[in-house]
Amino acid sequence: MFPLPLLAQGAQPRIVVIGGGFAGATAARFLKRADPRLNVTLIEPNPVFAACPFSNEVIAGLRDMRAQLFGYDRIATAGVVVVHQAATAVDGQTRTVTLGSGAKLAYDRLVLAPGSDLRFDALRGYDEAAAERMPHAWKAGQQTLLLRRQLEAMEDGGTVVMTLPALPYRCPPASYERASLIAHYLKTKKPRSKLVVLDAKDTFSMQRLFESAWQELYPNLEWLSVSSGGNPTAVDAAAMTVSSDFDTYKAAVANIIPPQKAGRIAELAGTADRTGWCPVDPVTFESRLVPGIHVLGDAAIAGAVPKSAFAANAAAKICAAAVAKLVFGEAPAVPKFVNTCYSLVAPDYGISVAGVYQPVNGQWLEVEGAGGISPVDAPRAFRSQEAKFANGWFNTITSEIFG
Amino acid sequence: MKARHAFLVMLVCAGMTPAAAAEAPSGAASCTGCHAEEPNVDTPVPRLGGQDANVMVAAMQAYRSGQRPATVMDRIAKGFSEDEIKAIAAWFVMQR
Numbered sequence: 266m267f268p269l270p271l272l273a274q275g276a277q278p279r280i281v282v283i284g285g286g287f288a289g290a291t292a293a294r295f296l297k298r299a300d301p302r303l304n305v306t307l308i309e310p311n312p313v314f315a316a317c318p319f320s321n322e323v324i325a326g327l328r329d330m331r332a333q334l335f336g337y338d339r340i341a342t343a344g345v346v347v348v349h350q351a352a353t354a355v356d357g358q359t360r361t362v363t364l365g366s367g368a369k370l371a372y373d374r375l376v377l378a379p380g381s382d383l384r385f386d387a388l389r390g391y392d393e394a395a396a397e398r399m400p401h402a403w404k405a406g407q408q409t410l411l412l413r414r415q416l417e418a419m420e421d422g423g424t425v426v427m428t429l430p431a432l433p434y435r436c437p438p439a440s441y442e443r444a445s446l447i448a449h450y451l452k453t454k455k456p457r458s459k460l461v462v463l464d465a466k467d468t469f470s471m472q473r474l475f476e477s478a479w480q481e482l483y484p485n486l487e488w489l490s491v492s493s494g495g496n497p498t499a500v501d502a503a504a505m506t507v508s509s510d511f512d513t514y515k516a517a518v519a520n521i522i523p524p525q526k527a528g529r530i531a532e533l534a535g536t537a538d539r540t541g542w543c544p545v546d547p548v549t550f551e552s553r554l555v556p557g558i559h560v561l562g563d564a565a566i567a568g569a570v571p572k573s574a575f576a577a578n579a580a581a582k583i584c585a586a587a588v589a590k591l592v593f594g595e596a597p598a599v600p601k602f603v604n605t606c607y608s609l610v611a612p613d614y615g616i617s618v619a620g621v622y623q624p625v626n627g628q629w630l631e632v633e634g635a636g637g638i639s640p641v642d643a644p645r646a647f648r649s650q651e652a653k654f655a656n657g658w659f660n661t662i663t664s665e666i667f668g
Numbered sequence: 669m670k671a672r673h674a675f676l677v678m679l680v681c682a683g684m685t686p687a688a689a690a691e692a693p694s695g696a697a698s699c700t701g702c703h704a705e706e707p708n709v710d711t712p713v714p715r716l717g718g719q720d721a722n723v724m725v726a727a728m729q730a731y732r733s734g735q736r737p738a739t740v741m742d743r744i745a746k747g748f749s750e751d752e753i754k755a756i757a758a759w760f761v762m763q764r
Contacts, residue, residue, distance in 0.1 A: 299691075575701050582697035598691065601752070603698035603744055619740050621695075621747025635747030639739065651739050654702070657711030661704040668706065 277304040278592035281362050281372040283352045283530055285309030285337060287316075288562025288577035289378030290666045293345045295585035296376075303589060306370060307340065308362065310351040314667070315405035318574050319659050321439060324402060324413050325446035326454070327612055333405055335667035355534035357555040374557055374588050377536060377543070378581070379528025380404075381435045381563040381572070384541075387524040388428070388497060395502035399519040402443075403435060415518045416450060422457040423517025426507045428497035430524040431465040433542065435563045435572050438618065440522055441475045442608040447520075448483040449611050458517070459485045463497040463509045466490065470571075471608065471618050471638050478610040497521075527564035534558060542566045547624035549587040549597055550580060559584050568629030570622055576604040578662055599624060601632075607655030615651030690762070693755035695748060705763070717763035724757035 280303050282293045293307040314335045322328035341347045354363040355375065362370045383401055385392045391399070402412040416425070425447060429440045444462050451458045460483075467490045469475075479486050489495025494511030500521055501507075507514050507521070526532075526541030536543045536552040543560040544553040545567055552558045561584055562577040570576050579602040587597035605619045620636035622629045639651060703716045716724070730736035731745035738745075748756070 295697075578701055579698040582692075586691055586697070598694060600697075601695040601747075603695065603701070603747070605702060605740055605744070617740050619743045621744060632747040635745075636743050647739060653712050654739060657704075657709075657713045658702050660710050661713065662701050664704060664706055664709045665700055668709075 277302055278373045279304045279306070279371060280374050280376065280588060280592070281306045281308065281370055282376040282378065283308045283355075283362065284378035284380060284528065284562070285311070285314055285340075285347075286378060286380050286562060286577070287574040287662070287666065288380075288581045289376065290314070290337070290340060291578045291581035292376045292378060292561060292585050293347075294340055294343055294666060295582045296589060297344045299585050299589035301344065303592070304346075305344070306346040306348060307337070308348050308350060308352045308364065308370075309337065310349060310365070312336065312349050315409070316574070316659075316663065317403075317405045317436070317439070320402070320405040320409045321443040321446045322609065322612075323405075323409050324416065324443065325450040326413065326417070327446070330410060333409075335663055337667070339668060340666075352530050353533075355530060355558070357535055357558055360557055372557075373592055374559065375534075376559045376561060376581075376584065376588065377531055377534060377552075377564065378561040378577070379530045379564050381525040382528050384524045384526055387430075388521065389499035390502065391500050391521055391523055395500060396521070398502040398505070399500060399507075399516075399521045401521055401523060403522050403525075412518070412520055416447065419455065419458065419517045421455040423455070424514065425451065425458065425460045425518045425520070426514045426516040427460065427462045427520045427522070428500075428507060429462065429464040429466065429522055430497075433566075433572065434522070434525040436574070436606070437571075438470050438573075438606055438608045441469060441471070442610070443520070444486060444488070445475065445478065445483065445608075445610040448479070448486040451485050452483060456485075459487065461514055462486065462488045463495045463507065463514075464488060464490050465496050467492050471616055473641050474616040474638055475608075475610065477641065478614060478616070482611060482614075525563075527560075531560060531564045536560055537564075538566075540566065547627065547629045548599060549591065550584040559588060568622075569620070569631050570629045571604055571606065571620075573604060573606045574662065575606055575658070576602075578666065579603060605658070607651060607658060609652055609655060610648075613652050614645070614648040615653070615655045616648065617651055617655075690759070693752070693759050695752055696756045696759050699756070699760070716760040719757075719760055721754075721757040721761045724760065725753055728753045728757070 351365040400412040402408040499508040563572040583600040621632040
């Protein structure tokens with residue numbers, strides 16, 4: 266069932282991990298932890314990682330960007346070889362990765378965790394140049410700070426327009442968290458301004474929780490679903506206008522979250538299917554298209570598993586344990602894992618969605634009767650407690666990976 | 669298949685299988701996303717390493733039945749069986 270790889274006696278199995286985000290950095294660290302005999306190399310072009318979770322707080326002026334930044338020193342100290350270069354090609358036949366320098370790395374197993382790429386061909390008028398005027402801020406870093414500066418510089422009374430894509434994309438609840446926190450910023454600092462959210466969906470995760478909070482806190486937030494004419498169709502970065510099915514809006518600040526796909530290297534490696542994402546086996550996260558390559562995080566299509574940082578981290582630990590067995594010809598254990606996603610509707614107002622997942626007939630499915638969203642009728646003390654747990658979660662997960 | 673089995677048995681006898689830290693039981697690896705392993709992490713969520721196994725099992729049972737108030741642990745505990753909870757608790761006792 267699990268053929269023994271051709272390893273010379275005493276040779277260290279070579280595992281290459283591409284991508285140093287929540288999924289890849291976790292995998293690299295936990296591979297080494299699962300078995301110190303593994304030779305683990307992490308390929309990540311950026312020397313500093315900028316985390317997306319809580320970057321909405323930076324956009325809303327509630328948090329310093331420096332709290333989002335993490336280095337790879339401790340991962341290197343843990344015995345992982347960290348190479349700060351881009352991976353430019355993967356050959357699944359000869360099992361080699363080509364780096365930006367032209368150097369080639371051989372692997373016995375490859376873990377691909379390239380995250381998601383923004384599709385600049387999907388929303389009319391929205392290309393990379395347009396993103397400099399209308400930031401997506403869906404990859405943390407300069408884009409986060411650009412949107413922050415634009416909101417700060419905006420005159421009181423200006424309209425902020427957000428567009429949200431159809432599923433699937435990176436961490437959908439985060440787009441509603443962002444809408445909430447921008448509305449919070451406007452309410453406290455630009456009381457004559459308003460936020461219009463143009464959404465390519467009619468329903469979304471934790472909708473009842475978000476909508477009841479918006480009703481209570483944010484009369485300045487107008488959410489327009491597809492059926493109420495909100496479907497975003499085009500942008501004009503020069504004119505600063507955003508169009509939906511029914512209307513065109515003049516934006517003082519525009520935050521465009523475009524449709525997405527798996528990071529480019531996943532496509533180059535042959536692991537992405539026609540959807541642009543990567544189908545995987547649920548027990549091992551091995552690609553269904555290219556043997557020997559495991560795909561983690563946002564890039565993977567893993568049944569019901571959401572594209573969240575928590576799930577990326579939890580799945581990476583399962584994948585690391587499986588890979589550490591597979592390279593020695595052993596069968597991996599059947600896993601189970603938890604996802605918990607917190608969203609902040611206001612600084613002291615947290616909500617969550619949780620799920621427990623297990624493989625059933627080749628798919629990750631939610632365990633029935635478990636999981637779900639925070640209670641709709643909970644008191645404010647409950648929301649405040651969840652906001653504290655959200656902060657604790659960020660500190661814990663980043664410590665586990667980068668600390 | 670028989671030959672493979674014999675080979676694996678030989679490997680085991682020779683102590684050549686991965687002898688790293690005991691593997692976390694099903695579900696346990698997720699816990700440390702919120703429950704910190706390191707003591708220096710700023711979080712109100714309790715650490716699980718070194719906790720009394722009976723206390724953990726009782727807590728999970730109470731979360732599952734709804735007897736113990738929770739924000740999210742009630743929703744998570746419902747996804748685990750009695751045996752899984754015991755295995756996870758036994759494992760965390762060893763993680764100090």
